[in-house]
Structures are given as C-alpha cells and as structure tokens.
Amino acid sequence: MKRCFEIDQFDSPETLTRRLQAVTPAAVERSLSQADLDEKDLVNLLSPAAEAYLEPLARRAQAITRRRFGRIMKLYVPLYLSNECINTCVYCGFNRTQRIARKTLRPEEIQEQAQFLSSLGFRNLLLVSGESRPHVPVRMLADQIAALSADFPEISVEVYPLETREYAALQQAGLYGLVLYQETYLPEVYAAVHPSGPKHDYHARLEAPQRGAEAGLRQVGLGVLLGLTDFRLEGYYLGQHVRALEKIYWQTAFGLSFPRLRRAAGGFQAPAPVSDQQLTQLVTVLRLFLPDAPFSLSTRESASLRRHLLPLGFTQMSAGSCTEPGGYGHIQASGEQFQVEDTRSAREISADLELLGFEPVWKDWDASFREEPAEDAPAKNS
Amino acid sequence: MDELIIAGRALRSRLFVGTGKFSSPQALREAIAAAEAEVVTVALRRVNLQEAGDPTLSALDQDRQLILPNTSGARDAQEAVRVAKLARAISRINWIKLEITPDPRYLLPDPVETLKATEQLVADGFVVLPYINADPILAKRLADAGAAAVMPLGSPIGTNQGIKTRDSIRIIIEQATVPVVVDAGLGAPSHAAEAMEMGADAVLVNTALAVARDPGSMARAFKLGVEAGRQAYLAGLGATQEQAEASSPLTGFLHENAGQNN
Numbered sequence: 001m002k003r004c005f006e007i008d009q010f011d012s013p014e015t016l017t018r019r020l021q022a023v024t025p026a027a028v029e030r031s032l033s034q035a036d037l038d039e040k041d042l043v044n045l046l047s048p049a050a051e052a053y054l055e056p057l058a059r060r061a062q063a064i065t066r067r068r069f070g071r072i073m074k075l076y077v078p079l080y081l082s083n084e085c086i087n088t089c090v091y092c093g094f095n096r097t098q099r100i101a102r103k104t105l106r107p108e109e110i111q112e113q114a115q116f117l118s119s120l121g122f123r124n125l126l127l128v129s130g131e132s133r134p135h136v137p138v139r140m141l142a143d144q145i146a147a148l149s150a151d152f153p154e155i156s157v158e159v160y161p162l163e164t165r166e167y168a169a170l171q172q173a174g175l176y177g178l179v180l181y182q183e184t185y186l187p188e189v190y191a192a193v194h195p196s197g198p199k200h201d202y203h204a205r206l207e208a209p210q211r212g213a214e215a216g217l218r219q220v221g222l223g224v225l226l227g228l229t230d231f232r233l234e235g236y237y238l239g240q241h242v243r244a245l246e247k248i249y250w251q252t253a254f255g256l257s258f259p260r261l262r263r264a265a266g267g268f269q270a271p272a273p274v275s276d277q278q279l280t281q282l283v284t285v286l287r288l289f290l291p292d293a294p295f296s297l298s299t300r301e302s303a304s305l306r307r308h309l310l311p312l313g314f315t316q317m318s319a320g321s322c323t324e325p326g327g328y329g330h331i332q333a334s335g336e337q338f339q340v341e342d343t344r345s346a347r348e349i350s351a352d353l354e355l356l357g358f359e360p361v362w363k364d365w366d367a368s369f370r371e372e373p374a375e376d377a378p379a380k381n382s
Numbered sequence: 383m384d385e386l387i388i389a390g391r392a393l394r395s396r397l398f399v400g401t402g403k404f405s406s407p408q409a410l411r412e413a414i415a416a417a418e419a420e421v422v423t424v425a426l427r428r429v430n431l432q433e434a435g436d437p438t439l440s441a442l443d444q445d446r447q448l449i450l451p452n453t454s455g456a457r458d459a460q461e462a463v464r465v466a467k468l469a470r471a472i473s474r475i476n477w478i479k480l481e482i483t484p485d486p487r488y489l490l491p492d493p494v495e496t497l498k499a500t501e502q503l504v505a506d507g508f509v510v511l512p513y514i515n516a517d518p519i520l521a522k523r524l525a526d527a528g529a530a531a532v533m534p535l536g537s538p539i540g541t542n543q544g545i546k547t548r549d550s551i552r553i554i555i556e557q558a559t560v561p562v563v564v565d566a567g568l569g570a571p572s573h574a575a576e577a578m579e580m581g582a583d584a585v586l587v588n589t590a591l592a593v594a595r596d597p598g599s600m601a602r603a604f605k606l607g608v609e610a611g612r613q614a615y616l617a618g619l620g621a622t623q624e625q626a627e628a629s630s631p632l633t634g635f636l637h638e639n640a641g642q643n644n
Contacts, residue, residue: 066593068540070403218457218486246487251457253486292487357405359437366427368468369461 001164003203004210005244013186013233016043020232023047032056037289042239045285046232054280061284061313064291073358074316075350076124077117078158078299080325081105081144085130087197089183091225091261091268094130096197103325104135107144113328114148120320120346123363124154126179128323131160131198138166142173149174154365156219160198161208167215174370177219178212179296180205181259184228185237193228209241213249220245220254221296226279227261227270235282239289246290255294255316258283262300276305280312287313299323307356320346384616386583388561389477389509389530391448395420396578397608398450398563400588402428403540404597407441412598413591414447417605422447423479423586425454426465431472450511452479458492459499466503478503479533480512489539493520497527504528513565516547521554521562532558533586535566536577540589542569545576555581571607578611579619 011019020043028050031041044050045057082104085094093100105113117125125148129136136159145155156177157170167178182205184190190202199205209220222242224234242254258279261270274282287295297306297314299321310317322328350360385392399419404410414422422442429451430436442449451469456462459482466478480503482496483489496512497520503510509530514520516534524532534554537543544567545551555562561583568574574585587604594600 067542067589070540070589070592071405071409072403251484251486354406359404359406361428363430364428365455366465368465369427369455371460371464 001207001210001214003207004248005206005241007185007187007237010237010240013230016233016236017230019043020047023049025049025052028053032060039240042236042285042289045288046235046281048232050285051277051281054277054284057284057288058280058312061287062311064287065295065311065313065315068291069294069315071358072361073310073314073353074124074294074361074364075122075319075346076126076154076156076296076316077120077122077346078126078128078318078321078323079110079113079117080323080327081110081127081129081159082132082136083130083325084132084135085197087131087199088195089199090193090195091228091270104132105325107140107147109326110144111147113326114151116328118151121362122346123152124316124365125152125156126318127155127157127159129157129159133160138162138169142170145170145173145175149367149370153363153367153369156221161205162211164211164214167212167217171215171217174367175217176365177221177255178209178217179221179223179257180208180212181223181225181257182206182238182241183225185224185234185241186229189229209254210245210249213245213252213254217252219294220249220252221257221294222254223257223259225259225261226274226282227272229272231272231274231278231282235286239286242290242293253292253294254290255296256286256290257296257298259298259300280309283309283313303352307352310353310356310358317349319349384612386561388511393420393448393584395605396584396612397574397605398423398565398584398586399591399601400586401425401438401441402454403589403592405592407437409592409597410438411441413601414442416598416601417587417591419601420447421450421584421586423450423452423588426451426469427455431469448477449473449475450477450479451475452481452513454481454483456482457484458482459495459502462495462499463502463506466508467506470508476507477509477511477530480510483513491515491535493517496520497523500524500527500529511563516550516554518550518553518557522557525558525560529560531561531563531583533563533565536564536573537567539566541567542590543567544569544573545580548580551577551582552580571603573607574604575607575611575614578608579614581615584608 023044027044031044034041083094084102084104085096088095154176158179187202194200209222212220224238245254260274294315295313297317299318353360386396395418397417397419398421399414399417400423424438429438453462453465462482470476482492484492491513500510500512511531511533512524512529513533521532536545563584564577564582565586568587569590577585591597591601
C-alpha cells in the first residue's frame with residue numbers, strides 16, 4: 001500500500017503560517033465567492049483575516065450542508081469497552097500513568113450495555129476503547145461486532161490502529177466504519193504529546209485511515225485534537241488528507257470530527273485553546289472545502305454551543321453519551337476519558353433537534369445490505 | 383384521461399416524491415399531499431419495515447400512494463439484489479427503484495452493476511425502475527433487459543441544477559419503449575416543466591421540496607409545473623427557431639424573376 005498522504009508534500013508549518021498571516025481581506029472575499037475551493041482558497045479562508053467573515057462563511061456552509069444532506073441529523077451513541085491503555089498521551093484521562101479505576105467490559109456486560117442503548121432507540125453504535133491489545137484483542141472486537149450487528153446495523157470502532165487485514169476481518173464481521181484521529185499533523189508536536197507506547201509512531205497512525213479504506217470500510221472518520229497547536233495549520237493538513245484519500249478510495253465516505261481538548265484526569269491544559277469563534281471558522285471552512293463529507297459533532301461540547309453549531313455543517317451527532325466503560329444503565333462505572341459537557345438524554349436531544357428543524361435519524365443503514373457469512377465458504381479474495 | 387401506465391399500474395400523477403431529507407414526518411406528509419403524488423420512494427437503509435411506527439412510513443398513506451422502495455447505499459448488484467429481496471419478503475412490495483451508487487460523494491449510478499442487477503431482479507419477478515446516468519444506450523439495454531421504466535438523472539442528486547443532461551435525455555425519450563422518469567437534480571418547478579415539455583413521462587423530486595422553506599407550497603408549485611409541462615407537450619410545442627424568418631436572404635433570388643423564364 002502506497003501512502004497517499006505525506007505532510008512533506010505540502011508547505012511546512014512555518015511557510016504555511018507565513019502564508020496565513022499574509023492573507024488580505026480582498027483575498028478572503030475572492031475565495032468566498034468560489035464555487036469549488038482550491039488549495040489557495042483553503043489558506044485564505046483559514047487565515048486570521050477570514051475571522052471577520054464568519055457570517056457569510058456560516059451561511060454558505062449551512063446552505064451546502066442542507067442541499068447535500070437535507071434537514072436531518074443522524075444520531076449515534078458511543079459504547080466504551082475498556083479504559084485500559086498502554087499509551088501515555090499527555091492530554092488523556094485514560095493515559096496509563098493516570099490513577100483511575102481500570103475496567104474492561106466482559107462480553108455479557110457489553111451485550112447488556114448494548115441492549116440498554118438499543119432500547120433507547122439507537123441503531124448506530126460506536127465502540128470505543130483505549131489501546132491495549134491484551135484487554136481488547138481484534139478477535140474480541142470481531143465477535144462483539146458480529147453479536148451486536150443484529151441490533152445495530154451501523155457499527156463503527158474508535159480503537160487503536162489496526163492492520164488492513166484486521167480491518168477487513170472486522171468488516172466481514174459487520175463493521176461499517178472507523179474513527180481515528182491523528183490528533184496533530186505536526187510531527188514535533190505529535191512526538192511531544194505521545195512520548196511513549198505504540199501511539200508514539202506518527203506514521204503508523206497516519207496510515208490507519210487509509211488501511212481502513214483499503215479494507216473496504218464504508219466510512220472513515222478523521223480529526224485532530226483541537227487545542228494542541230494552531231488549528232489553522234491542522235485544519236489545512238486535515239483537509240488535504242481527506243482530499244488525498246477521497247481521490248483513491250472513491251467508494252469510502254471520509255468524515256470529520258472536531259474534538260476540542262476538555263478537562264480530563266491529570267488536568268492537562270490546552271497549549272493552544274480553540275475559541276468558539278475559531279471552531280466555527282474551522283467547521284465552516286472545511287465544509288466548503290469538503291462539501292460531501294459527513295461531519296460529526298462531539299458530545300464534548302455544551303448543549304448551547306451544539307445547538308448553534310449543528311446547522312453550520314454537521315450531519316451526525318452523539319446523544320446521551322457516557323465515556324466510562326459500563327456507564328450506561330447500572331453497571332459499576334469506572335474512570336472516564338474526558339468530561340461530557342452535554343448531559344441531556346437522547347430523547348431530550350432528539351426533541352431539541354426537532355425544534356431546530358432537523359429530523360433525528362436513528363437508523364440509516366440496514367443489516368440486509370450485508371452478506372450473511374456463509375458457514376463453510378472459502379475466504380473471499382477481494 | 384391522460385394516464386401513465388407502468389407495469390400495468392395506471393397513475394394520474396406524474397410527480398414522484400422522494401422521502402429523504404425532510405425536517406419532519408409532518409413536513410413530508412404535507413409535501414406528498416400537496417404534490418398529490420401517487421408514487422413515493424423510501425430508502426430501505428432508512429426505514430424499518432418490521433417495526434411499527436417507523437417515522438417515514440407512518441407519514442405515508444398506502445391506500446393513496448404506491449410505496450417504491452429504493453436500494454440507496456448499495457455499492458454493487460449483489461447488495462442491491464439482496465436488499466430488494468429481503469424488503470419484498472417483509473413488505474410484499476415487488477416494485478423496486480434500483481439505485482447502485484458506489485461513490486458516496488456524487489452518488490452517481492454504476493451502469494455496469496445496474497444492468498446486472500436489473501437482469502437478476504427482472505428474472506426474479508420484480509418491477510424494476512433503475513436510476514441511471516443519462517446514457518441512451520444504457521437506457522435501451524435496460525429496457526431490453528425488462529426494466530419497467532428508466533430514471534435518468536437531470537444532474538447529480540441534490541444539486542438542484544436542473545436538466546444538465548438535456549441532449550442525452552432528449553435521445554432517451556425519443557428512443558424510449560418504456561416510460562422515462564427524470565430523476566435527480568430538479569431544483570425548481572421550471573426544471574420539472576422543462577422535463578415534461580421534452581416528453582418525459584414523469585419526474586421525481588426530493589431535495590427541492592425537502593429543503594424549501596415551505597415544503598407543502600413547493601410541492602404544489604412542482605405539481606403545477608409538471609402539469610403545465612405535460613399539457614404543453616400534449617398540445618404540441620411550436621418548434622423553436624434560431625432566428626426570425628421574415629425573409630429568405632439566401633434563396634430569395636430564386637423568386638425575384640419568377641415567371642420570366644417560363
């Protein structure tokens with residue numbers, strides 16, 4: 001597999017910073033009037049000068065999203081399988097040096113949690129785990145996906161990076177999509193915030209979305225952890241990464257999430273906090289740059305911000321989320337990854353969406369698309 | 383009476399309505415009522431045929447509307463055929479709008495897989511309405527394979543750009559032996575009227591209604607556009623001229639001395 005995106009193919013962070021600073025209001029206006037954005041437009045609209053144009057950016061982003069996706073909002077729910085982790089990401093509450101209660105759900109606990117979520121109406125499930133192959137082996141993921149797929153036609157994973165053949169095995173078991181954030185595209189920053197563990201390897205992570213697409217997953221979600229470094233640089237490389245993937249893996253939908261650093265165990269302070277205004281700029285500009293990409297809004301944001309941001313480009317959101325393994329229903333919960341700001345229940349969120357003029361969509365995939373795994377069929381060569 | 387017959391079913395309304403993208407089941411219900419639609423498509427990926435109270439299905443009136451399930455999301459013939467068969471087993475509806483769109487960005491239909499799936503589904507007793515690019519040869523091949531109608535796109539789904547494939551649609555209509563339903567990209571009632579004036583048998587509209595400020599009013603406007611276009615087609619539109627024909631500047635000399643040589 002040839003890597004389809006390398007940061008060296010683009011301007012260095014230093015050159016890009018100079019370009020961003022040099023953008024004039026006239027250049028912003030020119031880019032705002034383009035039907036399709038090219039590389040220069042992306043720089044112009046991510047620039048500090050474009051901060052004065054948030055209203056026209058928001059208007060265009062909303063119109064594009066509405067035309068392409070309609071007045072609907074897909075709902076999904078995360079299910080945390082384990083907070084065991086061998087990495088030492090300095091910003092994360094699951095970091096192995098944190099003294100939190102560790103827990104890995106047993107298969108019957110996973111099924112119990114899933115039953116509860118299914119009874120709330122969810123049909124779109126995101127399985128989340130820290131990085132620990134001994135606690136959450138691929139085999140276990142495959143078994144759980146196969147068991148859960150009767151109730152959840154759309155299942156995605158947000159776990160450690162896998163090999164292509166492993167993604168393919170999960171896809172065979174019923175996996176729909178993958179979510180994996182690069183956290184930061186800047187190699188030096190990446191090395192500093194991931195000092196040890198397998199996640200220290202920048203390129204292993206950078207390639208993972210491509211491996212998922214290579215394995216034939218229908219949707220692959222990318223993102224950066226906002227607050228680690230300059231969001232304008234990150235937004236630029238993220239947009240280019242998605243465009244590079246779209247060109248080769250034309251049968252996969254590449255989506256985006258916009259997680260901002262929140263308080264977590266350990267009290268890490270964001271070195272480059274991203275304001276609401278800057279988040280709005282990033283979301284709307286990337287919507288213009290990637291008009292067909294599904295955008296997912298994080299449960300980390302407050303209810304009021306979510307209400308305002310949703311119409312500006314988002315197509316799906318999590319609802320009623322809990323970030324502790326075993327946090328739904330009555331299982332004894334343990335340490336959480338980060339604090340959830342939006343604590344409304346799924347039904348409240350659904351009612352809110354209706355008030356905002358969105359139809360909440362709980363189901364957007366059907367199990368009947370999937371081939372029944374034949375008992376003795378030889379492995380397919382695809 | 384001017385009826386459209388597809389697979390033996392007589393339809394008075396020539397405006398088909400898609401059900402995705404609406405802000406609520408209520409908005410959908412209003413749009414269908416105002417459109418007076420008799421054919422309504424639903425995405426099998428979205429609806430739950432087995433659960434009572436599915437929000438989309440509950441907005442429909444099966445006594446008045448033919449529910450046309452679609453295979454939106456299918457990447458190849460195998461998936462589309464499987465989805466269609468399972469849907470028929472549950473719903474007993476044997477009509478299927480075949481959508482095979484392996485590219486999630488522009489949602490353009492795959493001609494090879496669409497032909498393959500049409501052959502299989504027709505052989506299995508389905509009434510197949512394939513969504514296709516405006517390709518006249520493909521339209522012929524699908525009709526030969528037993529498709530009940532063909533549904534060429536005016537422009538890519540959700541673009542509201544109108545009929546960008548005009549020249550090809552004209553050929554499809556001219557050569558058609560099955561009804562032609564122009565699907566996708568119609569953003570304004572004038573686009574629908576234009577398709578009908580060209581001789582299309584019907585049009586399908588979704589995004590333009592769903593994202594309008596008032597879906598009900600927009601549906602009524604589309605209904606009127608479809609009717610106006612259809613009447614104009616039946617009345618026989620005058621051929622358009624590229625320039626006025628007040629005189630014959632090139633051949634006038636033939637008449638100037640008429641009679642002198644006889």
